[in-house]
Amino acid sequence: AQSVTQLGSHVSVSEGALVLLRCNYSSSVPPYLFWYVQYPNQGLQLLLKYTTGATLVKGINGFEAEFKKSETSFHLTKPSAHMSDAAEYFCAVSGPLQGAQKLVFGQGTRLTINP
Amino acid sequence: DTGVSQNPRHKITKRGQNVTFRCDPISEHNRLYWYRQTLGQGPEFLTYFQNEAQLEKSRLLSDRFSAERPKGSFSTLEIQRTEQGDSAMYLCASSRRTSGASSYNEQFFGPGTRLTVL
Numbered sequence: 001a002q003s004v005t006q007l008g009s010h011v012s013v014s015e016g017a018l019v020l021l022r023c024n025y026s027s028s029v030p031p032y033l034f035w036y037v038q039y040p041n042q043g044l045q046l047l048l049k050y051t052t053g054a055t056l057v058k059g060i061n062g063f064e065a066e067f068k069k070s071e072t073s074f075h076l077t078k079p080s081a082h083m084s085d086a087a088e089y090f091c092a093v094s095g096p097l098q099g100a101q102k103l104v105f106g107q108g109t110r111l112t113i114n115p
Numbered sequence: 116d117t118g119v120s121q122n123p124r125h126k127i128t129k130r131g132q133n134v135t136f137r138c139d140p141i142s143e144h145n146r147l148y149w150y151r152q153t154l155g156q157g158p159e160f161l162t163y164f165q166n167e168a169q170l171e172k173s174r175l176l177s178d179r180f181s182a183e184r185p186k187g188s189f190s191t192l193e194i195q196r197t198e199q200g201d202s203a204m205y206l207c208a209s210s211r212r213t214s215g216a217s218s219y220n221e222q223f224f225g226p227g228t229r230l231t232v233l
Contacts, residue, residue: 105157108155
């Protein structure tokens with residue numbers, strides 16, 4: 001079975017500060033890992049994904065994440081927060097490669113940006 | 116390509132009534148997924164289709180829930196005899212096979228249907 005734990009249901013940072021959202025996963029097979037963002041009353045938008053290859057992946061809106069197998073982590077970062085980054089962020093894992101490849105989500109982290 | 120669309124966006128119903136939601140995936144996406152998201156939680160997988168075949172259903176999907184994708188294009192999710200616990204956002208996503216790895220790893224989500232059961 002696969003699972004995702006997001007540390008911190010709420011994170012608050014100042015505009016221009018570093019954003020760090022934590023995600024740890026559990027998977028018995030090589031994982032595919034994702035970060036999605038959700039704005040109020042909207043669906044989920046893919047920020048970035050890790051499948052194979054380079055462990056540092058870059059996504060949209062200046063976000064990036066690093067896959068660390070030894071730590072079973074896939075933390076999301078952005079060097080400088082913008083007011084428009086305020087939203088709910090979800091880390092997800094999928095697999096196995098054969099089968100549904102359904103997404104298993106964490107409980108989410110609400111990011112607040114202070115002016 | 117207009118993205119995944121879902122209708123209605125909002126549905127308010129009384130307990131015991133039946134409701135039906137529709138999802139139109141991105142054209143040529145042969146996989147379609149349904150997820151349910153309750154307040155303050157991440158989405159949870161309900162079921163998925165490959166073309167018109169329903170290949171997996173979660174234990175979350177009770178006998179009151181049924182999903183169809185009759186022609187391998189749009190899908191419907193029906194909830195019979197709704198209960199207050201069914202109140203949630205119902206999300207649809209679609210994907211297509213990429214590369215030679217038999218991988219459908221990128222799912223595109225619709226805006227969701229928010230159900231409120233009174």
